[in-house]
Amino acid sequence: MHQKKRLPSKKAKVTVRDVASRAGVGESTVSRIMRNKGPVAEETRARVMEAVQETGYVPNRIAGSLASLDSRLIGVIVPSLSNIVFPEVLQGVNAALKGTDYQPVISITDYDKDVEENTVRGLLSWKPAVILIAGFDHTRATTRMLEESGVRVVEMMDIDSTPIDIAVGMSHRGAGYETGRHLIQKGYQRFGYVGHDWKADRRARLRYEGLSDALREAGLGIMAHAIDDRPSSIGLGKELTAKLCSLPGQADVVIYSNDDMAVGGVFHCLEAGIKIPDEMAIFGFNGLDIGRALPLPLSTVRSNRFMIGKISIEKAFESDERGKEPVRIDTGFEIFEGATA
Numbered sequence: 280m281h282q283k284k285r286l287p288s289k290k291a292k293v294t295v296r297d298v299a300s301r302a303g304v305g306e307s308t309v310s311r312i313m314r315n316k317g318p319v320a321e322e323t324r325a326r327v328m329e330a331v332q333e334t335g336y337v338p339n340r341i342a343g344s345l346a347s348l349d350s351r352l353i354g355v356i357v358p359s360l361s362n363i364v365f366p367e368v369l370q371g372v373n374a375a376l377k378g379t380d381y382q383p384v385i386s387i388t389d390y391d392k393d394v395e396e397n398t399v400r401g402l403l404s405w406k407p408a409v410i411l412i413a414g415f416d417h418t419r420a421t422t423r424m425l426e427e428s429g430v431r432v433v434e435m436m437d438i439d440s441t442p443i444d445i446a447v448g449m450s451h452r453g454a455g456y457e458t459g460r461h462l463i464q465k466g467y468q469r470f471g472y473v474g475h476d477w478k479a480d481r482r483a484r485l486r487y488e489g490l491s492d493a494l495r496e497a498g499l500g501i502m503a504h505a506i507d508d509r510p511s512s513i514g515l516g517k518e519l520t521a522k523l524c525s526l527p528g529q530a531d532v533v534i535y536s537n538d539d540m541a542v543g544g545v546f547h548c549l550e551a552g553i554k555i556p557d558e559m560a561i562f563g564f565n566g567l568d569i570g571r572a573l574p575l576p577l578s579t580v581r582s583n584r585f586m587i588g589k590i591s592i593e594k595a596f597e598s599d600e601r602g603k604e605p606v607r608i609d610t611g612f613e614i615f616e617g618a619t620a
Contacts, residue, residue: 293336301330305599316351317379317408318596353383353592354402354410358390358479361510362539363567364584365413368435371588372411381408390479390510396421403428409595411588415440416481431595435587437482438607447591447608454580454612455486458562459493461614462532467560470494471503471530473519473540475511483511483536486564490534503530511536516543517550524551524559532560532620538567538579545573545619560620570617578617583610 299306304327311317312327330336355372357365372383384402388395396418402410403424409431417425425432425443432444439452462470477484494500503526505519516539523533524547535541541563548555555561555575563570566581587610594608 293334298330298336302327307599350406351381352405352407353381354407355383355385356398356412358388358413367584368588371585372592375589375592392418399424411591433591433595435591438609439485442605444601445594445606447587449582449610449612451482451485452489455489456493459490463497467532469531470501471523471533472501474506474536476508511539513539513543516540517547520544520547534562538563538565538570555619562620575618578620579615581613581615586610
């Protein structure tokens with residue numbers, strides 16, 4: 280005699296928790312998909328909808344309207360908008376949020392860690408859905424706030440340290456190292472360096488260290504430096520190139536902390552009658568449009584800035600909870616040969 284299957288009690292309604300458990304995602308992910316709020320990977324959406332169909336889940340719109348009072352803000356904290364680097368990151372953020380009702384709140388720190396700390400404190404008081412922040416160089420209080428906040432945190436631009444939650448970017452030490460190898464292979468022997476404020480821009484320092492490692496392996500070194508604690512600019516690059524050229528010995532190639540500084544170096548050479556690259560080669564970093572628009576396109580390293588912004592949002596919304604281990608996403612870089620080195 281077959282035993283009849285027991286029908287579920289009318290009180291045993293299928294809940295969000297049941298669907299989340301079946302789909303292997305967080306409850307808030309299920310809620311977001313059911314409300315069509317925020318970016319969600321298609322594979323995750325399909326898995327949740329399959330669980331919804333299998334369980335017969337029907338969302339409670341009244342309860343959902345109360346639950347939906349959570350923040351729709353995305354905190355985005357960057358150090359500068361003085362050149363195209365971070366605006367391109369923001370374009371990637373905007374592309375990933377298109378079609379959702381999430382709104383980025385953008386804050387500028389001017390490379391000041393105390394300003395960053397106050398900004399993080401203010402943003403967290405609004406309970407943002409996600410915090411995107413440039414780099415790893417925070418005050419102890421900032422790090423603690425982000426660790427304890429429970430929100431998804433993406434540290435953008437750099438993957439050379441261990442992130443709080445997610446890191447999306449490139450290895451700046453690796454970019455410096457590959458720059459050195461590239462220039463050595465092209466036959467350069469006498470290296471100079473022109474740079475801006477290392478204390479504020481940790482990533483520029485990492486590139487310098489990677490460059491130095493590559494030169495050391497080849498039995499070479501940097502013979503002349505011109506470094507200033509002011510922020511990078513074309514004007515500063517021009518000024519420091521003049522200073523470098525006045526030092527004893529003549530570098531046959533000069534590496535710059537970024538493209539702004541390198542373009543300033545090009546302007547000095549044009550003014551001083553120094554032939555590029557025959558008398559002095561110039562190499563930058565970032566792959567900015569202004570470098571490609573020069574009569575001799577700037578030799579440089581291109582970073583995938585749009586991709587960094589877009590992937591940062593996508594990874595932050597893949598799951599509502601942090602994983603057991605921090606995640607690093609390498610967006611890579613490429614050397615652009617150009618014509619100045």
